[in-house]
Amino acid sequence: xxxxxxxxxxxxxxxxxxxxxxxxxxxxxxxxxxxxxxxxxxxxxxxxxxxxxxxxxxxxxxxxxxxxxxxxxxxxxxxxxxxxxxxxxxxxxxxxxxxxxxxxxxxxxxxxxxxxxxxxxxxxxxxxxxxxxxxxxxxxxxxxxxxxxxxxxxxxxxxxxxxxxxxxxxxxxxxxxxxxxxxxxxxxxxxxxxxxxxxxxxxxxxxxxxxxxxxxxxxxxxxxxxxxxxxxxxxxxxxxxxxxxxxxxxxxxxxxxxxxxxxxxxxxxxxxxx
DNA sequence: CACGAGACCTGTTCGC
DNA sequence: TGCGAACAGGTCTCGT
Numbered sequence: 355x356x357x358x359x360x361x362x363x364x365x366x367x368x369x370x371x372x373x374x375x376x377x378x379x380x381x382x383x384x385x386x387x388x389x390x391x392x393x394x395x396x397x398x399x400x401x402x403x404x405x406x407x408x409x410x411x412x413x414x415x416x417x418x419x420x421x422x423x424x425x426x427x428x429x430x431x432x433x434x435x436x437x438x439x440x441x442x443x444x445x446x447x448x449x450x451x452x453x454x455x456x457x458x459x460x461x462x463x464x465x466x467x468x469x470x471x472x473x474x475x476x477x478x479x480x481x482x483x484x485x486x487x488x489x490x491x492x493x494x495x496x497x498x499x500x501x502x503x504x505x506x507x508x509x510x511x512x513x514x515x516x517x518x519x520x521x522x523x524x525x526x527x528x529x530x531x532x533x534x535x536x537x538x539x540x541x542x543x544x545x546x547x548x549x550x551x552x553x554x555x556x557x558x559x560x561x562x563x564x565x566x567x568x569x570x571x572x573x574x575x576x577x578x579x580x581x582x583x584x585x586x587x588x589x590x591x592x593x594x595x596x597x598x599x600x601x602x603x604x605x606x607x608x609x610x611x612x613x614x615x616x617x618x619x620x621x622x623x624x625x626x627x628x
Numbered sequence: 629c630a631c632g633a634g635a636c637c638t639g640t641t642c643g644c
Numbered sequence: 645t646g647c648g649a650a651c652a653g654g655t656c657t658c659g660t
Contacts, residue, residue, distance in 0.1 A: 356653060392636090419654080435654050437638080452638085471637045473654065512630085521655085528653055578652065579640065593653095614633075616651080 356434045357419060358493065358526030359569025363584060364440055365416045368465075375442035375463055378423075381411045385458030393454045393467065395475040396485075402478050406430065406457070418489045418525030422482060431477040431485050432467065437580055438474030440467050470580075489525040493562050500556035507547040507555050514550065515543035516613040518562075527562065530575055530593045533618045534565040537592045542624045543610075543617045549627060592618040 356364070371377035386403045388394060394402050409425035416422065421440060423430040432440060438454075442463045449456065455467040455476060467474065477485050491498050510517055517523055518532040527535070536543050538561035541554060550558065569575065574584035577594070591601050596609035600620040610617050 360653070433654085435636095436652070437654095469637095470639065471652090471654095473637065475655095516631095519654085530653060575653075580653075613631085615654095 356438070356574070357528035357531050357569070358416070358566055359531070359572075359586065360574035360582065360584065361416050361419050361421060361434065361526075362570050363574040363582070364434075365414055365421055368414050368440070368442065371442075375444070376461060378411055378414055378442060378459075378465060381463070381465075382460040383407060383409050383411065383425075383457050384460045385456075387449070387456040387458070388454075389449060389456070390454040390469075390472055392472065393469070393474065393476055394478075396477045396479065405478055417482075417486050417492070418521055419528070420486060420489075428478055428480055429482045431479065431482060433475050434469070435471070435473035435475070437471040438467065438469040439580075439582065440465070442466070488522050490521060490523045491525065493524060493526055493566055498559070500552065500559060503559045504550075504552040504555035507550050507558075510547035512547055513543065513612065514541060514545045514547050514558075515615075515617055517547050519613070519615070524562075526566070529615050529617075530590070531562070531565050531569060533593045534591055535562040537619060537624060538564060540623055542626045543612055543619050545627050592620060594618065 368378040383406055386406060388399055391399065405428055411423055411425060413424040419433060421432040443466050445462050445464055450468065452468045452470045453466055454469045457465040459465060479485060515532060515536065518527050535558065539554065539558040541550065541558060568589060569586045572584055572586040572589060574582060575586040576582050576584045577587050592607050595607045596618060598607055600607055600623060603620065603622045605620055605622040607618055608621055
């Protein structure tokens, strides 16, 4: 599911709090319930509980698609993968379907990791670079400009779509936002990265930033039964719009498979360059 | 090393 | 209505 805008939306909600729950920041962890053991990627369950119990949550951040929850000595890293969700819920007697990990807070709320497909994972580490060390730059990193991005692209022979999904190249894009960005930039998804001109590279970078910002401003995308309150799905230009008309030229949007992932594009606005 | 297929999971939707 | 196939926002591993 969640790509950068959805993860950012979740982080923003946890930091801010709202009418239904307080901020997560400052909360003390007084109980831990692991409901699906594989959720804990590292360390083992006993050490996980020992090191997290009675810790205070100080900061919540995002890096790529990871949520980072900082206490004094440890970082809890959470990756939602396809169907995970993280939210605060007033303490209840019974857990909900698909709850995988619960941190019980002193203020009467539970921090709930719920994940129907069980792909999501969490790590508890003292040095986050053990897990995040191979991530590429953040899309909004000010050091990433047209020239730098062009040079990064020119070193890769890979097709641009799978390259944008590669988290070691750029952190945060997934299937939705890469299709949307390539459409805005007018680049065919199968174009080799090193065939993209500097001008097109600049256009691609600004398109990536534009669609991510749109996603964040609309609180992410909510599709299928995985509804999280976002509205960006109503603004999709190509993603899951196979057979519908291109918002720019009216041609039919096509769907192809690239690296086993559905890929949507407009054959007229994103001409095949090879 | 690069690439593609398969694995990990459950739930919904589609086609016959 | 029923049933199997296809598909889903991600990433890792294995084989060629």
